[in-house]
Amino acid sequence: MLKLRCPFCRHELADDFECLDSARPDTILCENLKCNKPFAFLVRECLACGEESVFTWDGMPTPAVMAALFCEHCGAPLNEAPQEAEGESAAQRIQ
DSSP, rough: EEEEEOOOTEEEEEEEOOOHHHHHEEEOSSSSTTTEEEEEEEEEEEETEEEEEEEEHHHHHHHHHHTTTTTTTTTOOSSOGGGGGGTOOOHHOOO
């Protein structure tokens, strides 16, 4: 289950079925009726550890912000392939 925290009121939105798009930043409305503000989010899978990190912003992130993201689990940069996999084909990594 993924959890998104509204950057305005800190309310947590649970994505029980993990159906939110993880390919690019998107917007969603806060479920807190007192807030109900739209905010940007991104779900990104880490190529190094395979875990998903969830990011939220009060507006759409800039390319510089996107390039500076790190995995919240292992600390690897999320804009690069893992170093140990460089030069390997997918078949080599599976073996």
